[in-house]
Structures are given as C-alpha cells and as structure tokens.
Amino acid sequence: MPGRTWAGTTLDDRKALRRAQLVAAGLELLGTEGSAGTSVRAVCRHAKLTERYFYESFADREELVAAVYEHVGEEARQALVDAVRDAPTPAQRAEHAVRAFVELIVDDPRKGRILLLAPLTDPALTRRGLHLLPVFAALVGDQLSHGDETERRLVAVGLVGALSNVFIAYLDGSLKVSRERLVSHCVKLVLGADGH
Amino acid sequence: MPGRTWAGTTLDDRKALRRAQLVAAGLELLGTEGSAGTSVRAVCRHAKLTERYFYESFADREELVAAVYEHVGEEARQALVDAVRDAPTPAQRAEHAVRAFVELIVDDPRKGRILLLAPLTDPALTRRGLHLLPVFAALVGDQLSHGDETERRLVAVGLVGALSNVFIAYLDGSLKVSRERLVSHCVKLVLGADGH
DNA sequence: AGGATCTGACAACAGTTGTAGTCAACCGAG
C-alpha cells in the first residue's frame, strides 16, 4: 500500500500534486494559446513534468482538457453560489452574481476565455457535449417569472449570450469601459430580461 | 499575355475557377469540421485539386481561411443591406434584417458557424484580428437613438451577443423553437434594445 | 548495504501538418 513516505510526502500526495500541476498548465495554455496550442507535450513542458506523468493522471489528452474545463466551471459555479447566497432581493442577487463573475474573469481572463470559448472550439469538449453555458442559461431561465417554457428559454439564452459577448469584448480590450460601468450595465441587462 | 485560350477558357478564367473551388471547399470544411479539419490537404482533396493549385491562389493556409471568412462576411453584409433597403420604419428594418439573417444561416448553417464561431476559434483569424461581429455591432450601435457613445456601444455589443447565442443554440439544435418564433423573438430583442 | 520503488530524460512509433519540388503526360497555337 502506498503509505510509504518519499521525500516527506506519500505517493498519492505527489501524484495529486503532479495532477494539479498538469491541470494548471492546461489552464494556462488553453486560456492563452487556445485549443491547438494545448498539446500533451506542451502541457508537460509547461508543468515541468514528463509525458509519463501525464498518462499517470490522464488516459487521454481529452481527459486533461475536460478536467481543466470542469475545474474552471466548478470554480465559477461556486463563486456564483457564494455570491447569491444571503442576497434577499432579486436586484441584489443579480448584482452580486454579476460582480462575482466579473471579478472572476477580470482577475484571471484565462478562465473567462476557457469558460466562454473553449467549448465552442475544442473538439474534445464539443464531442463530449461539455458546455456549461446552456446549464447556466437553464438556471437563469428558471429564475424568470414571465412567459411560457420556450419563452423563458429564449430569453435566458439571449441573456447569457449578451453577457458573454460583453464580457468577451471587455476581455480582449475591444470594449473600453470602466469596470463599474460594465457591472452596472450587466446588472441592468439581467434585471431588464425579466421585465415584461 | 495569357489571352491564349485553353479548353475554351483563358488561363485567368481557370485560375479564378480553381480559386473559387478552393474557397468553396474551405467553406464546407470550416463550416462542418471546424478549424482543425481545414488543412491544406483536406481542402485540396475536397476541391479535387492538388496542392500546387492551392499555392497558385494562396500564399498560406491563413490566406485561404481569411478569404473564406471574408467571402461569407461579404455575403452576410450584402444580405443585410438588401434587406434594410426600402424598409421605411425602424420596426420593419429590424424585422427584414433579422429575417434575412435567419434565412441565410438556416439555408446554410455552415455560413452561420463560420460567421459566428470561426473568428473565435481559428488562430489564422484571431491573429489577424479578423472579426466582423464588432463591425456589425458598430453598425447596430449607430442606429441606436438613446444614450451616449459608450452606452450605445454596450447596448450594441450585448444585442449582437444575444442574437448570436440564440442563433447558435438554434443552429446546433439545442433550442427547439419554430423559425417564426425565432424571428419574432429576435425582432423583439432588436426593438427592445433601443428602448433603453 | 541491499533491494524495492520511484523519477526523469529520451527514443520510437506511426500519423498529419505546411510547403516545395520533380516529372511524365497532355493540349492547342504556330
């Protein structure tokens, strides 16, 4: 059993550490170079590990990019849940959620790019149907109060698209606007979506 | 001078024809297989031409991709211009424009995918900053009547994002809704955007 | 110290990529 210690740590510890390094390297590459630049070799170079350790933690290149995507997605989900909790009114919930998301992707644009763009571009994700935006859109749709089923879905999909595009434009610098204004505009979008 | 005729056509004619075949093959591949599947060899196979003719018309793989994108973009622009002309009221302009766009991408989803997704996914396009959505957004922004400069830009970027996302969801089948309802909802989005 | 275990640097495989070059066959103008 791998209770045996090595350089002060157990085998499982080091294995988990290496896996984390690989995921971090994958996040960096997927968030900057994009899908094509995220090769097994490139990830290993970046993580300062050899290919052997790649296949110790992942069966595929696919598994790595899926792990990266899910990692970022989970982070975003958690940030949103934390933000919405303890906000009594819908308006406050909207503002907190938007602010949390903006903070997440402004602190680390790589995560924004991965969350918003990767599932559209990387075959490893599209093939698995791994796309969280529809999930978010469904959550948003459930919060809406007006209209029938498909109406809510249309509104939610549109709203998520509007927010995404504004974020993307903000991220790549083509939308020059203060962060405060960005947040308040997005809040307005969210609140306006439910308003008729 | 290449006025000399060959098999009934001049050299320039055949060269142009081959170029068109290559662009058509590029459109097909970029719109179905995506960026990764659009290799020089694959394009040539699809166009039933050899690599030599590829480099007769394009210096790079990049040039081909850019040509395909600009081709589709020009087509979309033309369709929108045609649709908007002769529509007196803003409401009619919005409806005609949306309808024209929907027809374009429903008749040929490949074009929709190229227009909306390719610039986000293909390095050949991102590197050149070849992205027409901001251009469309700017056009839209000029039509808005409320707010200052940045306000109009924010609204336009959001509107374009909302429309794109709805179209994309409709294209990949995840948004099951009748075409008429799609159009009318999009028209509502367009008209609602200017209502501040 | 001995021996099991872990590590890292590399090589090997077959495949695809972009790009360029060669060469035999063809075609139509003079």
Next chain:
DNA sequence: CTCGGTTGACTACAACTGTTGTCAGATCCT
C-alpha cells in the same frame, strides 16, 4: 508536327502530434 504553356500525380522535407517503451540514476525502507 513541334514546341512551350499547362496539368496532375507524386515525392520530399522537417516539424509536430498522441502514445508507449526503455534505462540509468536517485531515493528511501529494512
């Protein structure tokens, strides 16, 4: 018919991909 422009099939190259394997050396438990 001949000659030069034109065609297409084919090869060549170096670089890269995912994946697996090898092997010398370091590290720690007993």
